[in-house]
Amino acid sequence: MIQLSIASSDDNLVFAPEDIIRGRAAWTLPFSAQYMELRLFWYTEGKGDCDLSIVNTIRIENFSSQDERPFEFRLPPGPYSFHGKLISLIWCIEVIAFPTKESTKIEFVMSPNKQVIGLHKFAG
Amino acid sequence: MIARDNPFRVTQLHQIRYRLLNSDWPTLFTTLFDRLVILNYRGAIIGPHGSGKTTLIETLIIELTTRNFIVRLLRLNEEKTNFPFSFYRELASTIRPDEIIILDGAEQLDYFSWQYFKFITRKAKGLIITTHNADRLPTLIECDVNKELLNNILWELLGPAANSLRDQADKLYDQHQGNLRNVLRAFYDMCANGEIMI
Numbered sequence: 001m002i003q004l005s006i007a008s009s010d011d012n013l014v015f016a017p018e019d020i021i022r023g024r025a026a027w028t029l030p031f032s033a034q035y036m037e038l039r040l041f042w043y044t045e046g047k048g049d050c051d052l053s054i055v056n057t058i059r060i061e062n063f064s065s066q067d068e069r070p071f072e073f074r075l076p077p078g079p080y081s082f083h084g085k086l087i088s089l090i091w092c093i094e095v096i097a098f099p100t101k102e103s104t105k106i107e108f109v110m111s112p113n114k115q116v117i118g119l120h121k122f123a124g
Numbered sequence: 125m126i127a128r129d130n131p132f133r134v135t136q137l138h139q140i141r142y143r144l145l146n147s148d149w150p151t152l153f154t155t156l157f158d159r160l161v162i163l164n165y166r167g168a169i170i171g172p173h174g175s176g177k178t179t180l181i182e183t184l185i186i187e188l189t190t191r192n193f194i195v196r197l198l199r200l201n202e203e204k205t206n207f208p209f210s211f212y213r214e215l216a217s218t219i220r221p222d223e224i225i226i227l228d229g230a231e232q233l234d235y236f237s238w239q240y241f242k243f244i245t246r247k248a249k250g251l252i253i254t255t256h257n258a259d260r261l262p263t264l265i266e267c268d269v270n271k272e273l274l275n276n277i278l279w280e281l282l283g284p285a286a287n288s289l290r291d292q293a294d295k296l297y298d299q300h301q302g303n304l305r306n307v308l309r310a311f312y313d314m315c316a317n318g319e320i321m322i
Binding site for chain 1: 126128
């Protein structure tokens with residue numbers, strides 16, 4: 001089992017661009033993993049093909065099968081999280097155990113005014 | 125409805141496996157592999173637009189890889205109708221005698237490009253293509269669609285809520301002449317615009 005938590009003063013996990021996200025990854029693995037990788041990334045979902053960009057990674061080595069590590073990422077200036085009828089852009093942090101690729105992820109919102117941007121509200 | 129909640133978003137559709145109408149997977153793969161051997165690993169998956177050829181290819185690649193075949197997937201579509209000449213040169217120089225080349229969308233190639241492609245890939249162990257008509261390589265399998273298949277897919281995506289879309293599905297199937305991809309895109313738009321509630 002892998003657990004991921006993000007420290008945030010906001011229950012909705014909303015951050016501004018260039019904020020620092022701090023959190024903790026904890027795991028109890030029934031197998032031996034070679035290494036763990038934390039990934040900060042965004043992806044799109046919607047009518048068209050999925051787009052994905054890994055912005056930063058942290059590789060964790062020398063750990064036991066039951067362990068935990070704090071982490072921090074500085075967010076880039078963009079792109080912002082948004083939701084529209086045709087496409088949504090979602091920010092995530094994911095932790096993956098290699099080579100089995102067991103993983104867990106947590107979503108958060110990145111927006112300059114700390115509000116989820118809803119394009120559909122402006123659509124006709 | 126926002127994109128990420130739309131049950132017809134692409135990431136959901138990609139999770140749908142190719143569905144067999146009157147067969148099961150072990151039978152299909154036995155038939156396919158027997159036929160591949162007879163055809164010296166050169167054959168075509170035939171079917172009209174949106175009939176599941178690409179979905180079948182994705183399942184076939186997993187099956188080939190499991191059987192220790194080396195597979196190289198190439199794709200063409202209406203936006204990319206040919207490969208640049210440099211690509212043909214690179215393909216010719218890197219092709220391996222133990223690999224199976226899979227070309228999804230072979231109907232996009234004009235006659236001369238197709239002949240050239242076939243010439244280059246003669247050194248590979250196999251060549252499997254998807255195309256609309258049985259005029260490029262001997263037929264491996266024909267992908268067929270019907271309304272029952274569409275209803276099965278809707279059930280997989282929506283569960284019991286799919287029952288409320290049966291009439292709409294019938295109409296869209298006829299309107300799009302059996303192109304399931306376009307039917308599912310139409311459902312995406314209807315959800316996005318609030319014309320149907322799931």
